[in-house]
Amino acid sequence: MVKIYLGPAGVPLSSKKRNTIDGIRTVKELGLNAMEVEFVQGVKMKPESAEEAGKIAEELGVRLSVHAPYFVNLCSNEREKVEASKARIFDTADRAERMKADAIAIHIAFYGKLSPEECYQQVKSELGEVVDKARSQGIKNVKFGVETMAKDTAFGTLDEVVSISKEIKGVIPYIDWAHTFARQGGRIDYGEIIDRLKRELGLTHINSHFESLVFRNGKYVDEHLPIENDAPPFKPLAEELVKREDLSITLICESPELEKDALKMKKVLEELGYKFT
Template sequence: MPRFGVAGNPPAFFESAYGRDRLNAPRWLAEIGLDAIEVQCTRGVRMSSERAAAYRAVAADCGIEVSIHGPYFISLGNPDPAVGENSLRELQKCVSLAKALGARRIVFHPGSAGNEPRAALERAIALLMRFERECDLDGIWLCPEITGKRRQLGSLADVLAIAREIRSARPCLDLAHHHARTGGSLNSQQDVADVLDAVEAAIGVGALSECHYHFYPIEWGPGGEVRHRAFDDIMSEGGCALWPPASCELFAPRPEPFIAELVRRGLRPLVICEAKDSQERGATIMKQLWREMRGVVGVDY
């Protein structure tokens, strides 16, 4: 079955009996019935090799799949060569940590598109080609993420272009970010199918289960992402979407069409929830939906 898990450690972890030590996160996840964690290195790769080895042992014992999210300051499309070199150094740190953790996926934001998005994409691809040649990835997937802001490098087309050129790359399909930067485009099962069809056409059917998935509701505006939302956040006064005016009660995208399409295609990917301060609740909802929908594959959402 798919694996469902959390990005980082939600508030509920720290409120639990396990919360005094992040090393206990896999134990907590196993206890609540989840299967995966995306370790957050967004402010830099700081975990020691000793700590990583201990974390790996606990995760393996608990049956938790580990992935990592690289630093936000990776910026592969930047025209400054020094920024590009620093970005590759940070990616190398991520690879070293991934090996120590037993992680098979490294998620990262490609960076700013600047005023020349095509040139930025070409620079990013060139740097990743070099990185792939020079770095022993040992089966680790590099996962460029669909980003939430329209001025960022990281549209669906961008991450597919990277994956076509880089053999060790598979997209991080952040469907909430895609929803935000495309003006709220994921509202039905067919909308989800269209995204997955595009991935399939670009890099092959088998790649769909190798991709890394992020899913959660999001608030968005004219420039794309505003903030992550919880699955039960209501679009009401003081909490409504900035644009367009609220037309439904709960923030989108909703999990039912997404999970229904996973079931229809027989996919068993890794799905990470980034719902605001409630990652474990969102992941649990999606896992339960998957279990329920296996018996009603013909129902469209």
């Protein structure tokens, strides 16, 4: 049966202290088993703090992933911004490796003045350099997750993230189900995506985000809502997952409700027969 790791994007709102280690402990107390550490405003965690967080998470059985800073754009037309982006990705991977996180999520690029194909080639070159540097400096285990994006101006269609993952060893798609839903015009076939990731990339573990999005001016936009808004609906994904064999998945709840919605997701899965251990 599928193995599901479920938890919030960042320290739970109910955590008394607003730090990563207390967040991990709160996740465990809530009966959840995953947490994404948020470096979205910058990589400010010291290396030794990352190692300590990793030890606590391992002891408690909480699977960690990490979100890289938002200030990343490998297709910027300003060279210094590209180099700063690469440094942020590298630093994120370093801390993730130290805390034994399995993957990092990256908002990799905007097309800007480039065509999608030109941007793709630039991402391939620049990200490839970061991965090579990371591997040469002992960052051996963490996977570089290129996130699917909602905005038409951003690198991150499903096709793009699958393709780049084929070309650079150590790169994977980081599937944001709601972003993919938006990018596909408010449509999503969960089973088809899972099948594709297994068939084309041989993935046995999927890293992912889940939330709902705002509908405005005839389309879904990248503003997060609680999952009860069903944009996209969670239950069809849950139904798809519980019937799967030889698959594990991390579901990180990026709803504004964080652990409250993660626990709602847990309840849906349990009602379908899944048992969290």
